[in-house]
Amino acid sequence: MGGYYGMAVLVGVALLLKAAQYDASCDGRPGAAGSPGRDGWAGVKGEKGEPDAAMADSSVEQGVLQRMKGELGSRGLQGVIGQKGFRGDLGAAGDPGQPGPHGPEGRSIGLGQDASQHAVSAFSVIRTDSSYPRYNQPVTFQTTLVNKPGDFTAATGYFTCRVPGVYYFTFHSGAKVSMCLRLASDALTDNPLGFCDYNRNSDQVLSGGAVLQLTVGQKVWLESFKDRQTDSETRDTQEKSIIFNGFLLFS
Template identity: 30%
Template sequence: MTFWRPSSGVSCLLGLITCLGCVASFNITPMTSGLRSAFSATRSSSMLGGTQRAVTFDRLLVNIGNDFNPDTGSFRCRLPGAYYFSFTVGKFPKKMLSVMLVKNGMEVQAMAYDGYQKQGRKVQSQSVMVSLRPMDTVYLLLQEKPDYAIYSNVGPYITFSGYLTYPDSTSSVGYLNNHLSPPGLHLPGCPPSIDPYYDWRRTTPSEEPRSAFSVARTLSALGESRGRREREALTFDVEYVNIGGHFNRTSGRFTCHFPGAYYFAFTVGKHPRRAVSVKLMTGRGEVRAMVFNEDMSRRRETQSQSLLLSLKKGDSVWLYSQQEDGYAVYSNQGRYTTFSGFLVYPDVESMYRDRTFT
């Protein structure tokens, strides 16, 4: 009696069908939607200091992964990785504004501030990227004193957004592997599973292009009249995230290692009795964007700016604060002054060209 023995190709196909059946039982969608986390919420009413601490929200625009609770105003991390947060708050007439982005209830990450108590309304913004572990929480806190408040109405002044920029590579790969096959399982006659970090254009495995940083200052930087001198980059003493190690805190410069489109955002504090003029620079001093405020009052406030830049390998990006007397950047432990950037889309063709001809 003869028995039919499937060929190696058929064995592989049968194994694949079995594997896919297991995956289907877990209801895993393509690219595993569980690796996504993002939210955006707005508030349509004002809030006075002392009534409650955490800023809550009444409209949820996006909540991928359901990690944000608008009723408590709290985001709870489900997937470890680097998250980018941004918020904008309205200033209440004749009240001061002080809103902090807080991690785990006590670690102040960044602040939006306006010390003016004038009649008019305005908005202040802030953004930062932070590294989170599972169960970490992030939310906004309003200064508790009654002299402080935030303003909004049906055209929301108050917004809060956040999203997972780069998941922790180890945990994300583990998540994929746990839903495909046990470690070391290899079906006879089948090719091994594809390394998620393998680029088909290369002959050797390599890590995917990742580049991100987020830093802050806790000290002010005062301009001085010392005659003509070289433009010096604004430096930073707090590092939240530095994926790839492409930002140098000592020099204050980001150096591009992967060509592509990068997003940059910065917020700076205005010093009492001094103007503020901070420029986002590339290379040897090309101005790409700036913030400016020449109000010489004794009050403090923050100014923000952001944009996308197309960078080539070796390009540098940095902040320049006007160094003459009468100008300054203000900050303290509340971290008024922040600077963030990350790779949005790599230029794959340029990267391939660089690897081919170097």
């Protein structure tokens, strides 16, 4: 429609020019001015302009840009945890540390040079003398069944501790008269263990035993003691036997 409007304008201009030519050769008067034309239609929207050079320049202060930013949004949800990464290579070995202090000196248990040998101590002896054992004296023995490694002395009746530890001692006696025996030791100075069996016109069997903890050098022995025996019993010469045993439980 704008084309038709332009055409009308051109026709109007041509008529004015023709009238002017006519005025020059004829005695006429100028015609009346035409009415103003209407406004034209709006043009096509132009393209978006380039950003401000000041904003694009990296020299703009960060504070200005920070103030131009919008408000911080709310924190989003945590994302899915990723897969575990591969194990890294083993690092180089560190420098060796300082040597530690010396430990306490060990105790000798008499094993000699062969440390692989276990500590042992055991004995079993028999008294075959038919005489009545003397009161308050160590009982001596005539037959040795076991004595490893030799901690018991049959002639004196003493066991001497060589390996410190816990031991078990036991004895058995058989006689036709009353008998009282006690297990004596350096470790039992305040409480010796006494056992008695009294004659009832039959063979008497007496037994006793104890577990003792000994240190090196302590002794253990059997001895007879007076209780209710008669003088005639102490003079008895009938067959008698006493068996004395002992061994190390653990050092």
